[in-house]
Amino acid sequence: MFEKILIANRGEIALRVIRACKELGIRTLAIYSEADVDSLHVQLADESICIGAAPSSESYLKIDRIMSAAEIGDVDAIHPGYGFLAENPHFAEVCESCNIKFIGPSSRAMQAMGDKNAARVFARKAGVPVTPGSDGIVETESDAIRIAKKIGYPVMIKASAGGGGRGLRTAHNEPSLKSAFHSARHEAEKAFGNEQVYIEKLIVNPHHIEFQIVADSHGHMVHLGERDCSIQRRNQKVIEECPSPLMTSGLRKKMGNAAVKLAKSVGYENVGTIEFLVDQDRHFYFIEMNTRIQVEHTITEEVYGCDLVKEQIRIAAGEPLSPHIAHATPRLHAIECRINAEDPEKDFQPSPGRIDFYYAPGGRGVRIDSHVYTGYTVPSHYDSLIAKIITVGATRMNAIERMRRALGEYYITGIKTTVPFHAAIMRNGEFRDGNYDTSFIERVMSSGKLDLKSPSIRLRE
Amino acid sequence: MESKEIKEIKAIIELMEKHDLSVFEIEKDGFRLKLQKGPAAAPAPVASPAVIIPSKALTGSSETTSAVPTPIESTPLKEIVSPMVGTFYRAGSPDGDPFVDVGKSVTEDTVVCIIEAMKVMNEIKAETSGVIAEVVAENGKPVQFGQALFRVR
Numbered sequence: 001m002f003e004k005i006l007i008a009n010r011g012e013i014a015l016r017v018i019r020a021c022k023e024l025g026i027r028t029l030a031i032y033s034e035a036d037v038d039s040l041h042v043q044l045a046d047e048s049i050c051i052g053a054a055p056s057s058e059s060y061l062k063i064d065r066i067m068s069a070a071e072i073g074d075v076d077a078i079h080p081g082y083g084f085l086a087e088n089p090h091f092a093e094v095c096e097s098c099n100i101k102f103i104g105p106s107s108r109a110m111q112a113m114g115d116k117n118a119a120r121v122f123a124r125k126a127g128v129p130v131t132p133g134s135d136g137i138v139e140t141e142s143d144a145i146r147i148a149k150k151i152g153y154p155v156m157i158k159a160s161a162g163g164g165g166r167g168l169r170t171a172h173n174e175p176s177l178k179s180a181f182h183s184a185r186h187e188a189e190k191a192f193g194n195e196q197v198y199i200e201k202l203i204v205n206p207h208h209i210e211f212q213i214v215a216d217s218h219g220h221m222v223h224l225g226e227r228d229c230s231i232q233r234r235n236q237k238v239i240e241e242c243p244s245p246l247m248t249s250g251l252r253k254k255m256g257n258a259a260v261k262l263a264k265s266v267g268y269e270n271v272g273t274i275e276f277l278v279d280q281d282r283h284f285y286f287i288e289m290n291t292r293i294q295v296e297h298t299i300t301e302e303v304y305g306c307d308l309v310k311e312q313i314r315i316a317a318g319e320p321l322s323p324h325i326a327h328a329t330p331r332l333h334a335i336e337c338r339i340n341a342e343d344p345e346k347d348f349q350p351s352p353g354r355i356d357f358y359y360a361p362g363g364r365g366v367r368i369d370s371h372v373y374t375g376y377t378v379p380s381h382y383d384s385l386i387a388k389i390i391t392v393g394a395t396r397m398n399a400i401e402r403m404r405r406a407l408g409e410y411y412i413t414g415i416k417t418t419v420p421f422h423a424a425i426m427r428n429g430e431f432r433d434g435n436y437d438t439s440f441i442e443r444v445m446s447s448g449k450l451d452l453k454s455p456s457i458r459l460r461e
Numbered sequence: 462m463e464s465k466e467i468k469e470i471k472a473i474i475e476l477m478e479k480h481d482l483s484v485f486e487i488e489k490d491g492f493r494l495k496l497q498k499g500p501a502a503a504p505a506p507v508a509s510p511a512v513i514i515p516s517k518a519l520t521g522s523s524e525t526t527s528a529v530p531t532p533i534e535s536t537p538l539k540e541i542v543s544p545m546v547g548t549f550y551r552a553g554s555p556d557g558d559p560f561v562d563v564g565k566s567v568t569e570d571t572v573v574c575i576i577e578a579m580k581v582m583n584e585i586k587a588e589t590s591g592v593i594a595e596v597v598a599e600n601g602k603p604v605q606f607g608q609a610l611f612r613v614r
Binding site: 034059067 | 608
């Protein structure tokens with residue numbers, strides 16, 4: 001087992017990793033930017049090293065400085081969290097060559113799945129259904145037109161090096177295809193440094209359902225069921241639940257087996273997620289694989305009774321899959337709401353700044369994964385996620401009512417947050433019926449029917 | 462002060478001028494004297510260096526108080542900070558002379574130290590001009606981004 005781990009991340013996930021390390025008796029080294037000097041994870045880590053100025057490009061993405069800190073700190077392993085360098089095969093390679101264990105898959109497996117277009121090829125080879133689409137990268141506008149015609153409109157143009165819902169454009173006809181093709185390439189170049197795109201059939205109002213994979217280094221792999229992440233705003237997940245209200249045990253078996261087959265075909269190790277789109281007729285199609293721990297790993301943990309981050313560390317240390325994970329079965333229902341520092345009444349405009357007062361809900365079945373506290377200043381340089389609230393219940397309705405209750409106690413002043421937005425969704429009929437798809441948020445927001453007034457509690461500050 | 466001590470201080474000041482020293486500090490038997498040259502490079506008359514003598518012997522009190530509360534600094538000290546994460550070394554080689562010491566004049570391009578990162582020795586430049594007032598970082602110890610290495614007047 002490792003003696004010391006460097007956490008190459010920040011915010012709530014850095015805290016999550018430090019918690020797992022502490023419970024395993026592993027020493028922690030936090031690296032941080034100048035904007036994160038007061039961050040909770042920095043204060044809780046055994047050691048910390050400042051590696052750069054606030055912008056991510058000057059700090060959290062600086063491989064050389066992170067490796068230098070790892071060397072000074074004499075660490076055995078690095079946990080990359082999610083985002084930043086978590087899916088950067090070059091970073092994984094650098095760790096490998098420095099003899100520091102990268103807690104995640106090999107750089108080779110990461111590379112195989114990181115190229116979204118190449119991943120589709122692997123899926124086809126493994127007999128896993130993929131959305132009908134181009135056979136590879138679409139180089140020219142005329143190719144795009146020809147392929148789109150063949151697939152049939154509407155289509156989606158996707159960046160091969162993309163992820164996190166970025167580098168995507170839709171086109172419903174030929175005229176809009178031309179501009180979509182060029183603007184997708186332009187955005188891809190700017191966001192990922194790679195303008196290559198491929199084309200897929202746009203599945204109208206799909207459900208986004210993903211499967212959690214866990215594999216050790218001894219060839220043993222299992223899936224831990226699905227998460228329904230259809231509740232998205234601008235391709236960013238906002239609410240996730242486990243299990244999916246759409247799932248049947250037959251479909252779960254089919255999709256789970258497909259996920260394992262695909263991950264095995266690239267020799268995948270550690271944790272990962274296979275994402276599918278499911279249409280109205282319950283046909284499923286592979287879209288991409290995330291070769292890292294995900295934000296919403298929490299709901300799988302609650303339902304399957306496990307600690308995925310600890311398991312990541314164990315697997316990286318060479319241990320076989322824990323028996324409780326190898327034989328895990330789902331119990332209970334869990335929902336996660338991502339609380340962002342954004343103003344839902346002003347089109348979710350970012351709201352960084354000082355949190356004057358912070359009170360988080362508690363009680364049975366409520367889990368809060370958050371790095372913020374009273375007096376903490378949310379920096380403007382990074383994503384706006386300030387907390388994840390997860391509720392667990394015996395049934396789906398129990399979990400929803402518990403979330404509604406807990407959100408009513410969540411008191412954050414000084415900045416705007418999406419707490420009232422989530423509270424409104426919990427009251428929404430379609431959501432409560434489990435009758436939603438990826439178009440849900442768009443529809444409900446434009447209907448103007450969401451009551452976004454803040455909870456009525458006032459706490460003496 | 463006695464005239465003997467004033468004579469000694471004058472002699473020290475002249476020695477400082479002769480050897481182009483900016484700071485002279487002496488502590489002996491409860492007596493402490495620090496002389497600091499002002500930023501001007503012009504030939505300074507004897508009266509110009511600021512003299513502070515906080516010392517038990519001179520004031521005769523049991524507490525150390527400043528006899529003459531004269532402000533030493535008219536300009537705040539500038540810091541040379543680390544631009545990277547690594548190990549700080551004052552000299553180019555284990556038995557070499559330090560690049561700079563307290564009292565040394567530096568310009569923007571003066572190499573002041575080495576920071577070793579991942580087996581690469583990086584020469585760090587002052588990026589400011591003035592005189593080294595303090596060596597803040599410890600030789601052979603790790604430094605992080607933004608950490609103070611030297612203070613410069």
